[in-house]
Amino acid sequence: MKKYNFSAGPSTLPEEVIQQAAQAVLDFNNNGTSLIEISHRSKDFIAIMDEARSLAKKLMKLDDHHEVLYLQGGASLQFTMIPYNLLKSKAAYIDSGNFASVAIKEAEKIGKIEVLASSKQDKYTYIPKGYTIPSDVDYLHITSNNTVYGTEIKTFPETDVPIVCDMSSDILSRSIDYNKFAISYAGAQKNLGPAGVTMVVVDKRYLGITGRNLPSYLDYEVHIAKESMANTPPVFAVYTTLLNLRWLEKQGGTEGIEKKNKVKAELLYNEIDRNPLFRGVCEKEDRSLMNVCFFLNDEEKYKAKFDQMWKDANIVGVGGYRTVGGYRASIYNAMPLEGVQALVNVMKELEKTA
Template sequence: MTRALNFNAGPAALPEAVLQEAQKHLLNFNGTGMSVMELSHRSKDYEEVHVGAQQQLRKLLAISEKYEILLLQGGASLQFSMIPLNLLTKGKIGHYVLTGSWSEKALKEAKKVGPTSILASSKEDQYRSIPSIKIEQLEGDGAYLHITSNNTIYGTEWKTYPSSSIPLIADMSSDILSKRINVDQFGLIYAGAQKNLGPSGLTVVIMKKDLISTPPDHLPTMLSYETYSKNQSLYNTPPTFAIYLLKLVLDWVESEGGVEVIEKRNQEKAKLLYDVIDKSDSFYSGHAKPDSRSNMNVTFTLPSEEKTKEFLHLAQEKGFVGLNGHRSVGGCRASIYNAVPVDHVAQLAEFMKWFQVRS
């Protein structure tokens, strides 16, 4: 069977080698005579998977022992609520930088919990760039500063991260493991798995231990970071198969040469598409300003809605999947996460050139 040329924004492409490995052991994992999906989450065989995933992520991102690695459910969207519920304590303010729809949603949930502020926003510019921040505007009673590191809908990405005296929190759902980062810059990093880490249903939280505290009595047990920290993310049944696939993806990243190699490959893939856009004499127009361009989500428009429909129709006929822009902005979007092969991106670049010539 021929694999699709998968440019979906999420759930997104998984490494073919990971899928093959999972398939090989689907009915009999580790000689147990059971699938990972059938193992008790309290069993030794599953424990090796669970702890192994945490250890492998710690190794790949050089995460120090000052941080907990939590494996949660509810997607990144649940973190929009958990973060303020746990960290936005009385008398504190949650500061937010708006760079797209997901940061707007994060702010919306925080407002339900306590005081918030918009430190900076690029909304007036249709979220075409990452706004500059005046750190001196941060008030002394700030609980945290929240950013969305990569914006899937608009195709923008933070190139450097702000530094301040209050904890920096980042939603890295769509660019975690895509490049090297200094985890010590952050108080908390969270990421839905379905773009660069594994399948949907799992959320990874990397959190400074000193931010984990005894929750207020009114906070539900399942919404407290302390619950997961005290129980190795095994307070209740975790998404065991998703965590197994996370472990396989992390092993794959290591086998490819680690995050440094993945980063260079992602830069190569993004350059293939941005070069076509920049040399197209405005036939293709990138949404993001050049200094804010994402290496994960390349967003662009064509001269007309009719051309866009024709482009997407012919692309589908050629086997390309998931190139429609988000319904809120239209146009086209190529999501080129870690698992998307360079060859698939090169084929898309050639298709884009061909389509322009025939038009």
């Protein structure tokens, strides 16, 4: 029996995507060769890359100013590429969690950074709000979803300043205006596909203005000109991401998957709030649809029993982040409702036996 994988990443993928990807590794398009041994310059793979880029643009409803790139290095490389490409004098950042903090540290190595707001002092249990965005900054960097602590931006800033958004754990999980971002980016391994590729959506109007002579791989304009193939791309990861995008389109796109994600999140949060053995981590108004974090109220008494119960229910990956503890259920697009129900049933059963 396939287990319900609540891991924060690499995360669960739709069963049909896994099966199609596995078949392609054995024999791609019935041509007698494996997907992972075909040339990235072949017609077969060029068709994969073209569709992966165009389908992402379709699902995100992007205008002609935006280009979709598939790069390597994870979101971590973007922490450096973004200031290299956009930072001239000063950039603004919001410190809303672990990875936002890392992005700030990397950007500070390149130029002047102003942190406009932070929730670090309260252990990142809410999304900072009420800050003023200076008009003289080159861009504002935000992180839409805090994977570690389970918070998510519900309303994005309204500003004339270019917005850069790390969407690694909630991209394409809800219907938003992706055209409002100068750059949005996401490591695939949480909601798009397997580890090894990063989707970067770039508004071309903001490029080539820093005056820097950039190393080729760090230059978005190079990748756009080469259609994401300035170097050998991660063939398997791009193909599996394409399969996942096709699956998402069949779910009704971002509008359709958002409805399903809200049902899953409501089911789990309602149980956390109802069950006297559990408590949530963050402010309710900022709760993430993707990463549900919670604690047992009496770990000493119930942790061993609860852990054994969810393992017996074919559940994996609900342990909390190493610096936070407790539990984290990542309910990305591909997590079925029955998986969330299985976890809720375990929580109810624990209460009955308490």
